[in-house]
Amino acid sequence: MSGTNRQIRLAARPVGEVKPEDWEHVTEPATAPGEGRFAGRTRFISLDPAMRGWLDDRPSYLPPVGIGEVMRAGSVIEVTESEHPGFQPGDHVVGTFGVQEYVVSDGKGVLKVDPALAPLSTYLGALGMPGMTAYFGLLDVGDLKEGETVVVSGAAGAVGTMAGQIAKVKGCRVIGIAGGADKCAMLTGELGFDAAIDYRADDVRKALRELAPDGVDVYFDNVGGDILDAVLTRLALHARVVICGAISQYNNETQVQGPSNYLSLLVRRARMEGFVVFDYAPRFGAAARELAGWIATGRIKVKEHVVSGSLDDFPATLQMLFRGENVGKLVLELT
Amino acid sequence: MSGTNRQIRLAARPVGEVKPEDWEHVTEPATAPGEGRFAGRTRFISLDPAMRGWLDDRPSYLPPVGIGEVMRAGSVIEVTESEHPGFQPGDHVVGTFGVQEYVVSDGKGVLKVDPALAPLSTYLGALGMPGMTAYFGLLDVGDLKEGETVVVSGAAGAVGTMAGQIAKVKGCRVIGIAGGADKCAMLTGELGFDAAIDYRADDVRKALRELAPDGVDVYFDNVGGDILDAVLTRLALHARVVICGAISQYNNETQVQGPSNYLSLLVRRARMEGFVVFDYAPRFGAAARELAGWIATGRIKVKEHVVSGSLDDFPATLQMLFRGENVGKLVLELT
Incomplete structure (x- = not known):
C-alpha cells in the first residue's frame, strides 16, 4: 500500500460553537493493513449532534476525543485491501472509523453491509x-x-x-x-x-x-x-x-x-x-430488520441530506446540524 | 350543639413566603352534625410542605384552596357528637378536616384510629x-x-x-x-x-x-x-x-x-x-401495618415536632417548615 491518508483531528477544545481553528487538517502516509487487518477508503461520514458532546472534556458515556486525535465518527468504507479472512476488497463496512479518508481495521465492532439492499448512506441513518x-x-x-x-x-x-x-x-x-x-x-x-x-x-x-x-x-x-x-x-x-x-x-x-x-x-x-x-447493541439486528421492512413497504420514508465533497468539508457540514440546515440524516459523501 | 368554631381561612394568595395577612382568623357558630353525620373537636393538625403549593392558583393534583375557604389540612379529631352509626363520641378520626377547631363530617374519606396502638400525632406522621x-x-x-x-x-x-x-x-x-x-x-x-x-x-x-x-x-x-x-x-x-x-x-x-x-x-x-x-390509597392499610411493625420492633424511630398551642399558632408554625426549624413530623396540638 502506498499513498496518503487525510484526517481531521481535534486541535483545541471548542468553547461554544465549534470554530474552524478547532480542527487540524492532517495528511499522513497510508500504511498497509498487516496481518489480520483490512484497509479501506471512506465513502460516507455520519454527522451527529452527539459529536458536540464528544469534544468536551467531561465525564460522559464515551471518553472525550483527545486533542490531536482523529475526530470520532461513524462511516461507511469500501475495503480496498485485506489480510483479514472475513473481509474482501469491494466489501462495504460500517464502523466508528473516524473522520479520515483511509481506514485500517481489525474488524472488531464493525458490520458488513450490502449496497444492494439499501443505499450505503442509509446504514448511517434509518438503518444505523x-x-x-x-x-x-x-x-x-x-x-x-x-x-x-x-x-x-x-x-x-x-x-x-x-x-x-x-x-x-x-x-x-x-x-x-x-x-x-x-x-x-x-x-x-x-x-x-x-x-x-x-x-x-x-x-x-x-x-x-x-x-x-x-x-x-x-x-x-x-x-x-x-x-x-x-x-x-x-x-x-x-x-x-x-x-x-x-x-x-x-x-x-x-x-x-x-x-x-x-x-x-x-x-x-x-x-x-x-x-x-x-446499550441496545444486542438487539440492533432485529430492530434493523423490522425497520427495513417498514421502509420496503413504504410505511417509513428515509430522509437524508447528503453533502458531496471532500474531507475538508467536514467542519462546515457539522455546523449545518447546529444551525438546523439539514433535513433528515446529514452525511458527508467523499467524492 | 352550641358554641363556636374557630377557623383559619385563606385571605389572599401569598406571593413568595406566606405572610400573616394572607390568613383570616374567623369565629363562626358551631352547627349540630345532623343525620348521618358526626361532629368533633380537633386535637392535632398536620403541617406539610405541600401546603404551600395548595395556596397557588395553578393546575395541580388538587384544586387550590379558594380565597375565603378554610385552609386544607389533615388532622386528628375526637368525636364529640354523632348521628352517624359508624362513629361514637370518644372515637378518634383522621381526615382532611381543615384548619379549624370544630369539624362536621359525613364519614367519607376518613379513618378511625386507635390511640392505644400509637400516639394520635403518629397518624399524621409515620403512619400517615x-x-x-x-x-x-x-x-x-x-x-x-x-x-x-x-x-x-x-x-x-x-x-x-x-x-x-x-x-x-x-x-x-x-x-x-x-x-x-x-x-x-x-x-x-x-x-x-x-x-x-x-x-x-x-x-x-x-x-x-x-x-x-x-x-x-x-x-x-x-x-x-x-x-x-x-x-x-x-x-x-x-x-x-x-x-x-x-x-x-x-x-x-x-x-x-x-x-x-x-x-x-x-x-x-x-x-x-x-x-x-x-394514588396509592388502596395500599395504605398494608403499608401502615408494615411500618407499625418496624416501629414496634424499634427498627424505625418516630420523630415528631409537636407545637402545643391554639389555632392562632397555625401561621407561625407553618413558617417553621420553610425555615427548616422542625425535626421530623411537624404538628400543631390544640390544647
Missing part, C-alpha cells in the same frame, strides 16, 4: 444509529402504546423523522416540532405526521394546548431548553419524557438550561428518562 | 401521609433494591426521616442531606443513617463524591434546587431520582430553578419520576 436511537428510545424507554399522543422535537432531523414515523406505524397520534415552515410541511405531508409546530414562528405552548388537548403521553426530546419546558406543561398522567439529546444546549458557553417545569413530573405522575443507544 | 409518601416513593417509584446507595434530602423532615430509615430496613447504604450539625448528628446517631451531609456547611457535591464513590442508585428528593443539581452529578448507572417535593423552590417569586444537570439522566441511563401519594 439514528434509526436505532428512535426505535429503542420510543419503544423501550418511552414504552409507547397504540393510540397515545406523541410529541417529537427536532422532528425533521435524522432521529426525529424516524421517531415520528415509527410512532405512526404503532398507531399513535404524532405531533412534530421543527424549525421552519418547509420542514413542518414535509412532516405533515410526505412523512404523515398528524400535526407540526414551527417553533420559530409558533407559540409552542399554545399550539400544544390546541393540538394535544388531552395531554402528551410520550415526549421524545432531541432539543432541551424552552421546548422541553413547554412540553412539560402539557404532560398527560403517567407521561414518559424520553431524553435523547438537547441540541439547543450543546453550544452553550454557560450552564445548561434546566427544565424549570420539571415539577409537572410530580403533578402528572410522569417520568423523564435518558438512554444511550449503544 | 409522610410515612406513606416515604414508603411508596422509595419502594415503588424508586424501585429500591437491597445493597443500593440511597440519598435522601430534607432528611430530617417528616418524610425524610422515614425514607432514610425504610431504606436502612431494606439493607441499603443511606446518606442524608439536612441543614445543620444537630440534624446531621441525629440522622447518623439516633436514626442510624450511614452518613449525613450538612448542606449549610458542607460542599454537597464534594461530600457526595467521598461518601458515594460508586454513585447514587436512588435519590429521594424533597428539596429541588442546588441540591438536586449536585446529586445529579453523582448518579450511578440506571439510577432513579424520585421527585417527592421541592421545598427550596416553593416560596420562589420567580420561576422554579430547573435541574441544570438533567442531561446526566442520559449519560447514566437514569430516570427522574414524580408521584402523588394519594
Whole structure:
C-alpha cells in the first residue's frame, strides 16, 4: 500500500460553537493493513449532534476525543485491501472509523453491509444509529402504546423523522416540532405526521394546548431548553419524557438550561428518562430488520441530506446540524 | 350543639413566603352534625410542605384552596357528637378536616384510629401521609433494591426521616442531606443513617463524591434546587431520582430553578419520576401495618415536632417548615 491518508483531528477544545481553528487538517502516509487487518477508503461520514458532546472534556458515556486525535465518527468504507479472512476488497463496512479518508481495521465492532439492499448512506441513518436511537428510545424507554399522543422535537432531523414515523406505524397520534415552515410541511405531508409546530414562528405552548388537548403521553426530546419546558406543561398522567439529546444546549458557553417545569413530573405522575443507544447493541439486528421492512413497504420514508465533497468539508457540514440546515440524516459523501 | 368554631381561612394568595395577612382568623357558630353525620373537636393538625403549593392558583393534583375557604389540612379529631352509626363520641378520626377547631363530617374519606396502638400525632406522621409518601416513593417509584446507595434530602423532615430509615430496613447504604450539625448528628446517631451531609456547611457535591464513590442508585428528593443539581452529578448507572417535593423552590417569586444537570439522566441511563401519594390509597392499610411493625420492633424511630398551642399558632408554625426549624413530623396540638 502506498499513498496518503487525510484526517481531521481535534486541535483545541471548542468553547461554544465549534470554530474552524478547532480542527487540524492532517495528511499522513497510508500504511498497509498487516496481518489480520483490512484497509479501506471512506465513502460516507455520519454527522451527529452527539459529536458536540464528544469534544468536551467531561465525564460522559464515551471518553472525550483527545486533542490531536482523529475526530470520532461513524462511516461507511469500501475495503480496498485485506489480510483479514472475513473481509474482501469491494466489501462495504460500517464502523466508528473516524473522520479520515483511509481506514485500517481489525474488524472488531464493525458490520458488513450490502449496497444492494439499501443505499450505503442509509446504514448511517434509518438503518444505523439514528434509526436505532428512535426505535429503542420510543419503544423501550418511552414504552409507547397504540393510540397515545406523541410529541417529537427536532422532528425533521435524522432521529426525529424516524421517531415520528415509527410512532405512526404503532398507531399513535404524532405531533412534530421543527424549525421552519418547509420542514413542518414535509412532516405533515410526505412523512404523515398528524400535526407540526414551527417553533420559530409558533407559540409552542399554545399550539400544544390546541393540538394535544388531552395531554402528551410520550415526549421524545432531541432539543432541551424552552421546548422541553413547554412540553412539560402539557404532560398527560403517567407521561414518559424520553431524553435523547438537547441540541439547543450543546453550544452553550454557560450552564445548561434546566427544565424549570420539571415539577409537572410530580403533578402528572410522569417520568423523564435518558438512554444511550449503544446499550441496545444486542438487539440492533432485529430492530434493523423490522425497520427495513417498514421502509420496503413504504410505511417509513428515509430522509437524508447528503453533502458531496471532500474531507475538508467536514467542519462546515457539522455546523449545518447546529444551525438546523439539514433535513433528515446529514452525511458527508467523499467524492 | 352550641358554641363556636374557630377557623383559619385563606385571605389572599401569598406571593413568595406566606405572610400573616394572607390568613383570616374567623369565629363562626358551631352547627349540630345532623343525620348521618358526626361532629368533633380537633386535637392535632398536620403541617406539610405541600401546603404551600395548595395556596397557588395553578393546575395541580388538587384544586387550590379558594380565597375565603378554610385552609386544607389533615388532622386528628375526637368525636364529640354523632348521628352517624359508624362513629361514637370518644372515637378518634383522621381526615382532611381543615384548619379549624370544630369539624362536621359525613364519614367519607376518613379513618378511625386507635390511640392505644400509637400516639394520635403518629397518624399524621409515620403512619400517615409522610410515612406513606416515604414508603411508596422509595419502594415503588424508586424501585429500591437491597445493597443500593440511597440519598435522601430534607432528611430530617417528616418524610425524610422515614425514607432514610425504610431504606436502612431494606439493607441499603443511606446518606442524608439536612441543614445543620444537630440534624446531621441525629440522622447518623439516633436514626442510624450511614452518613449525613450538612448542606449549610458542607460542599454537597464534594461530600457526595467521598461518601458515594460508586454513585447514587436512588435519590429521594424533597428539596429541588442546588441540591438536586449536585446529586445529579453523582448518579450511578440506571439510577432513579424520585421527585417527592421541592421545598427550596416553593416560596420562589420567580420561576422554579430547573435541574441544570438533567442531561446526566442520559449519560447514566437514569430516570427522574414524580408521584402523588394519594394514588396509592388502596395500599395504605398494608403499608401502615408494615411500618407499625418496624416501629414496634424499634427498627424505625418516630420523630415528631409537636407545637402545643391554639389555632392562632397555625401561621407561625407553618413558617417553621420553610425555615427548616422542625425535626421530623411537624404538628400543631390544640390544647
